[in-house]
Amino acid sequence: MSLFRFPLILALIGCCATLSAQEEPSLKVVRTLEMPQKSGEYDSPLVAFSPDGKRLAASWKEQIVVYNVETGKPQARIPLPEDATSLGFLSRGGNVYAYVDGNLATWDAATGKLLSSAPLELLSLHLDFSPQGDLVALCHRGTLDRTSEHAVVEIRDAKTGKSLRQVELMQATTPGPVQFHPADGSTLAVDIGEAMVVLKTADLTEVITLETDPKDLAYSPDGKRVASADFSGYLNVWDVDQGTRAPGFTQEDLFGMDTNRSLNAVAFSPDGKLVVIVGRRRGGDDKYNRLLVMYDIEQKGKVVLSVDDESLNDFRTVDFSPDGTLLATTGDDEPGVTLWDVSTLVGKPINPLPGNSQPATSTPARPAPASPPAIVDRKWTSADGNFTVTARYVQQNATHVQIKRADGSLLAIPKEQLSAADRAYLVRMAK
Template structure:
C-alpha cells in the first residue's frame, strides 16, 4: 500500500494534509480493485454483502476520494473486493480476518485527522445561541414548528446511539465506527479528542448514574469503560464470549451493566470487577437489540429480533411475567418513564407501544404515524412527553397519557434518525443518524403551547 503512516488528529492538522492522505487512501482502494480483477462498479455492487448494500455511485465516490466513507461501508467494500481470488474463485474473509485490520486502522487515523481540522477548514457551523434560563417543562407546538436551531456542526458526523451525561454537560455519540465522541452539550463543540481502543464498530454507549464512567460496546465483542473527564480507559475490557453487542445499560445504582447481543442472551456484569453476574439470561429467540433498567431499579427490560419485550427481576435475573407481545417485527428501542410506570418500545413495524411493566399488559393501542422503523425513544425527565425517531426521517412527540401526537413531526436534512435523547434537565433534545450532523435543539424552540398540565 502507498502509505502506512499513522495519522494523529490534532487541532493543527491541515485540510491539505487530510486531502492528500485521503487521495492516497483512495488510490490504494483503486489498486486493490485492480489487483482483484478490476471488477466493474455494478459487479462490485452485485457482490456486496446482503446486510450492507453498496451502490455503484457510492463505490465510485470512495474509489475517487470524494469523501471518507463510513467504516461499515469501507469494510463491506474491502471484503467484497477480497471475496474472490485472482482467478475468480470464492475466497471469503471473515470480519476478524487480520488482512482487514490495516483498513480499519487507516480509516480511524483518517477520521481522527478529519475531525481535528481547524475550524477554518470546515464549513462554518450555525452560531450557538445562548440557552437561557431553564424552562419548567418541555413544550411542543400545536401547529407545524419552525425549523429548530441546530447547535452542532458538521464534525459530529452522525450517531447510531447517543447518551447525555447525568449533569447534562456532555453528550456521547457512537456511529458504528471505531471512535467514541464527546461533545459539550451546550455548544455542540468537541469536548475531547475521540476515544480510541475498540477494534470494530462501536454500537452503544451509556454513562454511569454518577457520571464518572462511560461504557461502550459493539462489534469487537467487548465492553470498555472510560473516564469521560480525561478520555482515559478504566480497567480492562470485559470479554463477551464471542458475540457482537448491540445494547448496553447501567443499573440505577451504577453497580451493574446489562448487555444484549447477537447470541440472543442478556448478560449482567459487575462494573467494578468486569465479571459476569450469574449465568446469561435466556429466553429470546433472536438477537437482543435493546436493554433498559427501570428507574426504580426493580426491572430490566430487553427486546430484539424476536419482536418480544421480556422483563427480568434486576436483583436475581429471574423472568418477570410473560413476554410482552404486540409488535410484528424486531424491536430496536426501549425506554422507561421516570416513574417506572410505563415502558415504551419501538419497532421495525413503525409503531410505538406503551406497556404497564408491573401488570405486563399493553397500555392503550399503538402510537402510529411513523412510516419506517422506530430506532430511538426517550421520555422527558418529567415524564409528560415521549419522543420517537425513525428511519422515515421524522421526529415525533407524544403525550404518554392521551396517546396522541403533540404537534406534527419535523424532519431535518433528509436524515434517517436512529438515536434520540432528552437532556437531564429537559431543555434539549438530541437526535442523530446516518452521516448527518447530530441535531441538538432547545425544547423551547419547539414550543408554542405547553403540554398537558403545565
C-alpha cells in the first residue's frame, strides 16, 4: 500500500548542476491536495489510490480524507480515534480500509460511512488484501494477551475474519510490510527485518529469502520482480524466480561509492517497466536534498528522471496512479499530497487537473515509449463457452490475465481457459 519524485549522474555522485534556461522540465506539479493541520504540526500521511484512479485516500493526524483526484476536493472526511497504521482500497467495490485502534475497518469511499469494523487486537500490524479481495495477509507480533517473540505471518478470510493459517518466522523479530503477488495472489513478500522472504499463500512455505534490510518493499505488477528500499540507502530489484538481482541493479551499478542517501519508499509503475525510490540525500554544507529517482528496468537501471533539490523535507511516500500518468508523494512537514504529471514517461496523455503547474528540477533521459493498444471493455469468453464476462483488461502474466468489471471487482482468469480470440487479444496487448 503506498507515493513519489526525481539530473541523472547528480543523484548518483552527489554533484550539483543547474538546468539551462533552454531546457524544458517535464515533471510538473499538477496539484497539491492540501490537508488541514492539527496541533500546529504536519505529519507525513499514508496515501493510496483507488483501483480506478478516481480517488485518493490520505490518513494522518487521526483522520482519513478521501479526495476526488480530478477536482482535488475532499469527498469524505473520516475521524479516527488514533492514527491509522495501514491504509488502502479494496479491489472489489473500491471501499477504503484501515487498521486503527486494534480494529480493521472499512468505509464507503464516497460518503465516509462506516461499513464494517472487526477487532483484531494485533501488535505492530501490517496487512494487505489479495487481488481477488477474499483473503487478508497479516504480519504482526501476536495479540495483547499472547505476544510472540518473532514476527507472525497469518492468512485470514477477508469476509469472516477467520484465521486460515499462520507461521511464526523464527528468523524475524520485527514485523514489517507484507504484500500479495499483485496478479494472482499466489505468493507473499514479507519484510522480516534484515531480509525479505517470499512465501506461498497456500501453505506459507518459503519460496526464497533475499538479503536486504528493507524499509519498504514492492512487487512488480506481474509478480516477477520484487524491490526494496533499504535502511542502508540502497535500492534492490530481484527476479523472484531466479533469486538474482535484475540486470543493472547491483549497488555498484546504481550508486557506486555514494552512501549519502536515506530511502523511505519504493514503487513500480503499473506496466512494471519503471521503479521509483524516494528519500533524501546529503548535499553540501551538511544540508539535505529531497531525493526522487526513477529507473528504467528494461534498460538495466537507466535513470529516467530525478528530483534532487535542497529542501528541509524528505520525500516520505510515493505511489503511481493505476494508469501510470500521476505520481503521488508526501514529505515531512509538507501540508498535503503532491500529484506529479509523469504521463510522458508512459506514453499516455493526462487530463489537466485544476491547480498548480509548477516545474520541478528534472530532466527526461529518454523519449516516451509508444502508446499501448487501446484498453476498452470487451466480452471475455471461455474456450468451452461456459462463461462470458464483460470487463476491461488490467494486466497479465505468464499464466493469468487480470480483468476489471464495471463494478470495480477484479478477476484473475487462467489464460488456458480463454477463447482463442481472447488469447490473440492478449498477445496484442503484450506488445
